[in-house]
Each structure stands twice: as C-alpha cells, then as structure tokens.
Amino acid sequence: MAKLDAEGEQLRVGVFVCQCGHNIAGTVDCEAVAKFSETLDDVVAVFNNKYTCSEPGQLEVKNAIDEHNLNRVVIASCSPRMHEPTFRATLAGADLNPYLLEMANLREHCSWVHMGEPEMATDKAKDLVKMAVARARSLEAQDEMIVPITQKALIIGGGIAGIQSALDLADAGYKVCLVEKEPSIGGIMAAIDKTYPTMDCSI
C-alpha cells in the first residue's frame, strides 16, 4: 500500500540489485530478486547492475534518483560496513539526504554463506530486500551535528574488566574515573587465591 513520508511526500523507492560480478550473481538469481523487488510497496524503479559501487554504478544510482524522482534508495549488495559511506555520498551527490539509504546484504548474508544452495540463497535475498524496503519506507532525513564531547571516561565496576579498561584508556591519554561499590577493587578475581599460569595469589 502506498505511503506518505513524514513530510507528506509520496514514497518513491529505488532498488539496486548488485551482482558483484560473480560474487553474488554466481549463487543468487539477481534477475529474480530484481523482479520480486518490483512487486514491493512504493518501489518505483529497480535496477540489476554488475558493480554498483563502481563509478558507472554510482552514476546509474544518481541518474535514477534524478530521473525517477526517488526519495528512498535500497542498495542490495554487500555489507554496509564496506560501502554504506560510499552510497551515502552517492545520495548526497544527487541532492538526496544520505540517511534515506538502506542496504540489504546479499553477498555476506546470502551468496557467501549459502554457496551451493542457490534457491535458498535467492529466497533469503528476496526476504532481505523486502525487509530493507520496509525499513527504507520508514526512514526520515537526518542532519549531522557536531557536538562537544568531554574527553574523560567513567568506568563503573572495579572488577578485572573495569581495571583493565581503565588502564587501557589511561594509556591512550584519557582521564579515567573508576567507581566501585565495594571497599576494595578486584571483584571476583580478588577472591581467587591462585591464578593460572603462575599460580600466584591474584592480589
């Protein structure tokens, strides 16, 4: 069912299915995923391309935003860890708020983990795209802000993890305040009378 966004604008979602050469297309039926994407609510344009992160691939995204007046973009490709910044920049380059982007991970979550199971990988890819489109339909434009940060750390709990974190942060040059509710630090470790491998007392 067609939906309006927070600004009262009709949603227009574009889906870009990336083949990653043979990396995704060798297992996932990208054509079938693209066809399925066309059936999803508010999807107005679907593309099935070879390398979406390449210069021609990004140009295709920019042109499609322009041509189809897209206001939400779903890139079905690899992990957002790898290319979310790339595609956010692509959206910004097309005068679209970069936070109106959603990614579906068809490579790490489908083709790589379900190699030899093309049907299952393709079904999962369709589900991931469906979820990404559903989320994209709820995205709102965001503004980036620069906020002042207090360059100090508060560590609550003086067990072994708290002590080590405090030492590491202090070594990195930060002022650290370690808070412990008991009269002494050490936590459970302090109650152990021998520790491996030296068998020394832990205190």
Ligand code: SF4
């Ligand atoms: S966007 Fe990701 S999945 Fe697509 S070609 Fe680039 S690296 Fe491969």
